[in-house]
Amino acid sequence: MLSNERARGIFYQLLLLAAVFGVGWYLIGNTLHNLSTRQIQVGFDFLGREAGFEIAESQIAYAPSDSYFRAFLVGLFNTLHVALLGIVLATAIGTLVGVARLSTNWLMSRLASAYVETMRNIPLLLQLFVWYGLFTELMPPVRQAIDLGGGIFVTQRGLYYPWPEPHAAWPAAGWALLAGIALALAWRARAKRVRDRTGRQLPVGLPMALLVLGLPLAAWAALGAPTSLVYPELRGFNFRGGKVLSPEFLALLIGLSTYTAAFVAEIVRAGILAVDRGQGEAAMSLGLNRGQELRLVTLPQALRVIIPPMTSQYLNLTKNSSLAVAIGYPDLVAVANTTMNQTGQAIEAIAILMAVYLSISLLISLFMNWYNNRVRLVER
Structure with a gap:
């Protein structure tokens, strides 16, 4: 054999x-x-026991009397919250900076280059410390809060802002928004099928906008169209009412977004430069201006180069969010550390961390690979 x-x-x-x-x-x-x-006891039975510790920030209801499993869920949602917002901000900032680096305006391109070289050559942990210090040391105390207008205040304890009063119309509008996005994507897919089959171009932009914006507005209006807001007010030693973004969350979000955006900018720049110059010249000869040429011709073709390395940056941002423990943001790692100190179940807690981060990374990779297949150029 x-x-x-x-x-x-x-x-x-x-x-x-x-x-x-x-x-x-x-x-x-x-x-x-x-x-x-x-x-030394081994097993995950401790997850059902009472946690007994506070968590400063939570996206879901939590009390110290809840179980360790609930505490891990709080840490997971906090991690997902900052990671998803960070991905959106890093993509937006990085795309703008990457395009600016290719600008014919000397000052704009040099400022963009300086941003990229500065941000990506300073360790992320150091940047997080700097942002955290800016919020906790340079911002005024609560009684001397900076009023940005509209009921928005900045203090050492975070950013306070108004929030709608609880009403059934807001959840309904949220669900309607999700339904509108799904219907808009379905309409775009149908328009593409009709175009490929018959050559007839159905309207896409306006129907999609009407679905995404119109359905939530209709649901909101049908249930009373509430407009009342709860404004933060200084009472005693702190603000009451509205919502607050803590210094830890703001420092982590800004640090992750601006650091990752520097790498995203280089990916976007490389993707645009990979598109043949003749494509842009052909677009300009058709009467498209620079913005239209970039949006309709260059960027769609550059995506095939941009998406694979962009996936790596999204994964890096998600994993780098574990540095939140250094500035006191209660993410999954912080909750796991507290759990290990109280229960001694270090192996189990670390196994949970590894499994969760592996699952999140695989989900991001699967989504980005699916999207890459959707936008790739089909060779004939």
């Missing part, structure tokens, strides 16, 4: 796989034996 090259290759791969499993089995068994010898 080993005289056959294909059979020999399969045999060696199976042998290597068996060796890897054998080493893994030995390490796990040895670890469990050592833990048992030292009378």
Whole structure:
């Protein structure tokens, strides 16, 4: 059998796989034996016990009497919150800076270059410390809050802003927005099928805008069109009412976004330069201005170059959010650290962290690969 090259290759791969499993089995068994010898309990039963510690910020309801499982969920949602917002901001800032680096305006291109070289050559952790220091040390105390107008205040304790009063119309508008986005995407797909089959171009922009904006507005209006806002007011030693973004959250969000945006800018610039110059010249000969040529011709073709490395930056941003523990933002890592200190279940807590970050990274990769397949150029 080993005289056959294909059979020999399969045999060696199976042998290597068996060796890897054998080493893994030995390490796990040895670890469990050592833990048992030292009378260290192993398992995830602790997740059902009462956590007993406060979490400063939470996207879902939480109290110290809740379980460790609930505390991990709070940390997970906090991580997803800052990661998703960071991805959106980094993409927007990076795209603008990347385009600015290619501008014919000397000052704009030099400022964009200075931003990229500065941000990506300073360690992210140091940048987080700088942003956190700006909010906690340079901002005024609560009683001397900076009034930005419209009920928005900036203090050492964060950014306070108005928020709509609770009303059934707001959740309904949110669900209608999701429905409008789904219907708009379905309409765009139908318009593409009609164009490919018959050559007739159905209107796309206006119907999509009407669906995305009109459905939420209709749901909001149908349930009373509430406009009342709760404004933050200074009462005692702090503001009451409205919403607040903590210094930890703001420092982490700004730090992650501006740092990652420097890398995104270079990816966007490289993607645009990868498009043949003749494409832009052809667009200009058709009467398109520079903005239309960039939006309708260059960027769609540049996406095939931009998306793969952009996926890596999204993954980096999500994983870099674990640095939140350095400035006190209660993300998943911070919750896991507190849990380890209280329960001693270090192996289990670290396993949860690894599984969660691996799952998030795989989901981001799957989505970006799907999107890459949707926008890739089809060669004939």
